Amino acid sequence: MSIAQTPPPPYYAVIFTSVRTIKDAEGYASMAQKMVGLAEKQEGYLGHESAREEVGITVSYWATEEAIRNWKAHAEHIIAQETGQSDWYQNYCVRVAKVERAYGFSKV
Amino acid sequence: MSIAQTPPPPYYAVIFTSVRTIKDAEGYASMAQKMVGLAEKQEGYLGHESAREEVGITVSYWATEEAIRNWKAHAEHIIAQETGQSDWYQNYCVRVAKVERAYGFSKV
Numbered sequence: 001m002s003i004a005q006t007p008p009p010p011y012y013a014v015i016f017t018s019v020r021t022i023k024d025a026e027g028y029a030s031m032a033q034k035m036v037g038l039a040e041k042q043e044g045y046l047g048h049e050s051a052r053e054e055v056g057i058t059v060s061y062w063a064t065e066e067a068i069r070n071w072k073a074h075a076e077h078i079i080a081q082e083t084g085q086s087d088w089y090q091n092y093c094v095r096v097a098k099v100e101r102a103y104g105f106s107k108v
Numbered sequence: 109m110s111i112a113q114t115p116p117p118p119y120y121a122v123i124f125t126s127v128r129t130i131k132d133a134e135g136y137a138s139m140a141q142k143m144v145g146l147a148e149k150q151e152g153y154l155g156h157e158s159a160r161e162e163v164g165i166t167v168s169y170w171a172t173e174e175a176i177r178n179w180k181a182h183a184e185h186i187i188a189q190e191t192g193q194s195d196w197y198q199n200y201c202v203r204v205a206k207v208e209r210a211y212g213f214s215k216v
Contacts, residue, residue, distance in 0.1 A: 001161070001162040001163050002127065002162070002163065003125045003126075003127065003163060003199060003200070003201050004125070004201075006201075006203075009203075013121070013123060013203065013205050015121060015123065015167055015207075017111045017112070017157050017167070018111075019110065019111065021215075049125050049163050049165055050161075050163075050165075051159040051160050051161040051162070051163055051164060051165050052159050052161065053109070053158075053159040053160065053161075054109040054110070054159070055109050055110065055111060055157050055158075055159055056159060057157055057158075057159050057165045057167060059123055059125070059165060059167070084213075085213055089213065089215070090214070090215055091111060091212065091213060091214040091215065092111070092212060092213050093111050093112075093114075093210060093211075093212040094210065094211055094212065095114075095117075095121065095207045095209075095210040096207070096208055096209045096210070097121050097205035097206055097207040097208060098205055098206050098208060099123075099203045099204070099205040100204055100205060100206060101203075101204050102201060102202065102203040102204070103201075103202055104199065104200060104201040104202065105192075105193055105197065105199060105200050106198070106199035107129075107197070107198050107199060
């Protein structure tokens with residue numbers, strides 16, 4: 001995991017913030033890995049970043065809103081979303097945002 | 109730390125993703141805590157979420173772009189940004205995004 005290499009804006013970010021239940025750590029980790037592999041193959045996927053402490057934050061980046069809708073409606077992703085609600089998440093929030101500007105810093 | 113309680117969109121998100129150096133964990137933690145306290149007092153601050161594993165992700169939410177500019181230009185925050193570049197961060201990316209829609213889930 002490193003900082004996502006995204007193109008110049010505009011593009012879209014999906015900010016997914018969640019609090020886990022204590023259930024099924026193994027099944028969750030396995031599904032999370034599978035979803036990353038699937039997302040990376042989607043048309044319009046640009047990258048993602050993820051970290052979890054008390055809250056988990058996954059930000060995924062997409063070229064268009066259509067790409068976000070297609071990923072949300074992906075058959076295997078729908079199964080993951082349903083199991084997320086039944087088993088894995090105490091609560092979560094999804095925010096869809098248009099990235100308007102970006103800048104960075106890197107040590108030489 | 110829990111999921112930020114934000115108002116209905118539109119509002120702004122600043123997605124700050126970083127990779128730490130191994131330097132000065134104590135000074136970094138102290139400054140991070142101080143910056144949270146200061147940010148919370150800024151006009152237009154709506155909340156934030158933060159987690160760090162290999163990458164650190166802090167998403168802060170703001171009512172307006174002006175509020176984001178004011179926070180970036182805050183005198184004590186500028187000192188933190190400078191020390192961030194000299195000591196704390198290997199690299200980072202700041203993305204400013206307009207949240208257009210949001211939805212959530214919570215277990216009953």
